Amino acid sequence: MVGGGQLARMTHQAAISLGVPLRVLARDPGESAAQVSADVRIGDERSLDDLRAFAKDCDVLTWDHEHVPQELVRALEEAGTACRPGSGALLHAQDKLVMRERLTSFGVPCPAFARVPSDAPPAFLEAFAREHGLPLVLKATRGGYDGKGVWVLDALDRDAAELVDRLLGEGVDLLVEEHVAFRRELAALVARSPYGQGAAYPIVETVQRDGICHEVISPAPGLDDDTAAEAQRLALDIAEHLGVTGLLAVELFQTDSGLVVNELAMRPHNSGHWTIEGARTSQFEQHVRAVLDLPLGSTEATAPHVVMVNVLGGDDPDVYSRYVHVMAHDPGVRVHMYGKQVRPGRKIGHVTALGDDLDEVRERARHAADYLRWGPALKEGA
Amino acid sequence: MVGGGQLARMTHQAAISLGVPLRVLARDPGESAAQVSADVRIGDERSLDDLRAFAKDCDVLTWDHEHVPQELVRALEEAGTACRPGSGALLHAQDKLVMRERLTSFGVPCPAFARVPSDAPPAFLEAFAREHGLPLVLKATRGGYDGKGVWVLDALDRDAAELVDRLLGEGVDLLVEEHVAFRRELAALVARSPYGQGAAYPIVETVQRDGICHEVISPAPGLDDDTAAEAQRLALDIAEHLGVTGLLAVELFQTDSGLVVNELAMRPHNSGHWTIEGARTSQFEQHVRAVLDLPLGSTEATAPHVVMVNVLGGDDPDVYSRYVHVMAHDPGVRVHMYGKQVRPGRKIGHVTALGDDLDEVRERARHAADYLRWGPALKEGA
Incomplete structure (x- = not known):
């Protein structure tokens, strides 16, 4: 790897x-x-x-x-x-413009998009905004992650023009997209093997904060069966069309008029960390099985509700001193630390809770993640 | 470690x-x-x-x-x-005679036992057999595992005398025990931290073949609540009396007149491998938490029935070629391989299945383990 x-x-x-x-x-x-x-x-x-x-x-x-x-x-x-995945598939997770062109070519619903030409962008963006409204979403076609490389332009004012000029001047290729008025974000995680076997996990809801995945709820609360099946089908179709081997995570917007694809990733994905305890086969094992062309494992959930919350770094670097509280408070919460140096706002781990009552499970996962970040200050602050 | x-x-x-x-x-x-x-x-x-x-x-x-x-x-x-565990506790997992003397001193039910004196053993064993009947169980006080260091003497004949003479001549310290007429074998797995917190897993049934743990069923089928609670209590008491820190596995005989302690181990134990998928906190994480004096994790089961079967080496060393069948046959079975060279009869991995129907779960785990051992020959042989 x-x-x-x-x-x-x-x-x-x-x-x-x-x-x-x-x-x-x-x-x-x-x-x-x-x-x-x-x-x-x-x-x-x-x-x-x-x-x-x-x-x-x-x-x-x-x-x-x-x-x-x-x-x-x-x-x-x-x-x-x-x-695995190969270059031909991987390109669609590397270049957002190529991805948009390809997905729309076989009918996958995407936001309206256009390449930003490197000359005369003000007039171009104004024309795009007249057609699709404001705000606009500006994206670097390559290299972004966790909200980096994405800018929401609420107005086409002087600040916006300066940003676009600066990026183009730096040689950054840009894409503009309509801002999708979504109800919430979902993610579809599937695996596909070279043999062509596919497996789809339950559709999850993802909650972002500042462009970073904060919380994942499996299955997405209140999602109707038809939409869930449609999301799984969409991800399996994309995997097949693009020839993906291994995992494919499809980030989706759920809108009043249906599902719209946001981003693709071809690897284990933050939206699938819940599968370690929450599914019979974790996304990590599934990825290994898929790339080695072994039969895929069961994606069945192990509990009615599973919630994963990312642990971000706080001000105090010694996150382990806060273990005692978190483990004593909730013997069932699962803690995963990544061995990363703590920096404020950096993803340093995640926690997972599961059980029969969604509100309780969510509260348990949130409390553990928040306490690992803030420690005793949590009680005063929150 | x-x-x-x-x-x-x-x-x-x-x-x-x-x-x-x-x-x-x-x-x-x-x-x-x-x-x-x-x-x-x-x-x-x-x-x-x-x-x-x-x-x-x-x-x-x-x-x-x-x-x-x-x-x-x-x-x-x-x-x-x-x-952790310290020398004082560990001694009871190292020396079966010390363990027997100590456990009986605080009332833990054990088989009748005696140290075999290094002189005149024939008369000694005959006296022991007159009191406790045949067969007798001869044990090396130290160094045994997986049935090694244990001999069942059906008769005190010339073969038995020669065996005892040879062992004593080699300087092996021996213990003799009555042969317990048990209905089945159980195991109680508990953890204890230096702080004194204890946690007990569900009581399991262990099925041995040739002195090696073959299959573990959690919870032990048909075990009444009182006996299960008594087994957990017994193990927690032993952990506390001996000052164990970390895990303690207590192998038990279930007899018509109650529970009898067979062996102790102070570490993750084969009878607890099922906890990786079958309990909220695996025995391995629990051991780490206990020895680091962190609060212990939930021992709650994740499914009504969990069965673990050891994978033994067969004649064909290439166990991985048999993955395809096992994984395709049952996408829900969990395979754990130890990276060990395959030798006939050697423990090289284990498989775990879980679900609502014990017979089905047991069949799934057995099939996977048997196929990994024997491959296609299984169909002809079994």
């Missing part, structure tokens, strides 16, 4: 059970997965030499993130390395 | 979630836990120098097996290393 973040860390945990040796390419031995894995190679995923050396003797290469340059993945494939 | 077997391997998986760095002392880099852990030291747990070097900078030392010499554990403790 190329990339040493928390996704590789949790994939390693799953691979251990399967008896599958997972090699990790990390830039630094201190990275989340590098801290816990036996077979870590230090290198840069933007270097073909490093990738080649890393891939030697690996049966299959897979990715912890989308940021491996497309041309390097193609070079590896041309040299005979099995890359 | 001292010892690099599968218990350390699965403890590492649990420690990753907690963000707790686990260092492993293995004799060989190919050992089960050494294959997957980031922080592996190679050394011999029978060497005080190796143990001292290993323990440097560790907050707490714990054990993957009972075979660290008692005097070395004491030496570490005298030098200020926190050993």
Whole structure:
């Protein structure tokens, strides 16, 4: 697995059970997965030499993130390395413009979008706004994550013009999209193997804060069966059309007029962390099974309601001193820490609660995550 | 954790979630836990120098097996290393005679037992047999596991006399016990923290074959609530009396006249592997929490019935070629492989199934384990 973040860390945990040796390419031995894995190679995923050396003797290469340059993945494939997902699929998780063009070509509902030409953007954006209204959503076609690379323009004023000029001046390729008036955000997580087997997890609701996934509720509360099935079908169709092998996470807007696709990711995804305890097969094991072309595991839920809340860093770096409270307060809550240095607002872990009563489960997960972030200050602040 | 077997391997998986760095002392880099852990030291747990070097900078030392010499554990403790469980408790998992004497001293039901004096054993055993009947069970007081170090003597004939003479001649300390006519075997798994918190898992039935744990059924089918509570109470009492920190597994005989203690183990135990998917907190996480004096996790079951079956090595070493069948046949069965070289009869992994119907769950777990051992030959043979 190329990339040493928390996704590789949790994939390693799953691979251990399967008896599958997972090699990790990390830039630094201190990275989340590098801290816990036996077979870590230090290198840069933007270097073909490093990738080649890393891939030697690996049966299959897979990715912890989308940021491996497309041309390097193609070079590896041309040299005979099995890359899953492959470059052709991966491109759609790397380039938002390519993704939009492709998805709309086979009828997947997307927001209205257009490439921002590098000349005369003010007139262009004004024309787009006349047709689709304000606000507009400006996106870097490549390289964004967790809200980075996305700007909501409430007005086409001087600030907006300056931002666009600056980005284009820096050589950033831009895409503009209509702002979708959604009721809520959902996510569909599916797996697809080279053999063509597909498996779909229950559809979840995701709650974002400041562009970062904050909370995931499985299944999405009150979602009707038809819409849930439609979302699963949409994700399985996209996986098949794009030839995805491994996991595909489809972030969706639920609107008054139906589902609209927001983003794609082709790897284990934050919206699927709940599956570690909440589904018979975790997304991490599922990804390993899919990329190795093993039969896929059951996606059945283990409880009526499962809630995952991300743990963000607070001001006090010693998060472990707050374990005692969280564990004593709720012996059933599951804590996952990523071994990352605490920085305010940084994702450093997640917690999962599950049970029969959604409100209670949600409160338990939120309390644990908030306490791990803020400690005793929580009581005063919240 | 001292010892690099599968218990350390699965403890590492649990420690990753907690963000707790686990260092492993293995004799060989190919050992089960050494294959997957980031922080592996190679050394011999029978060497005080190796143990001292290993323990440097560790907050707490714990054990993957009972075979660290008692005097070395004491030496570490005298030098200020926190050993959990400590030497005083551990002795009762290391020496069956000390264990029997201690347990009976505070009223725990045990089989009748006696130390075999190193002189004139024939007359001694005959007297013991006259009082307690045949067969007799002969045990090495130290060093046995998985049926090794235990001999059932059906008659006090010449073979038996020769065996006893040979063992005593080799310097093996022996214990003789009455053969308990049990209905079935149960196991009680509890955790105890230095703070004194205790937690008890549901009582399981264990099915042995050739002295090796073959199958574990949770909860023990048809066990009445009173007996289950008594077994949990017994294990918690033993943990408290012996000052155990970490896990304590108590192997029990269920007889017509009540429960009788067979063996003790102070570590994650084969009879608790089902907890990985079958309980809210796995025994491995529970052990880490207990030895670090963190509050203990919920032992609640995640399904009405959970069955774990050990995977033993068959004749064909390539167990992974049989994954496809097992995973395709049953997408819900959970497979755990230990990365061990396949040898006929060796424990190389386990499988777990869970659900609402015990017969079905049992059949699923058995089929998966048998197929992983025998492959397509299973259909002809079984």
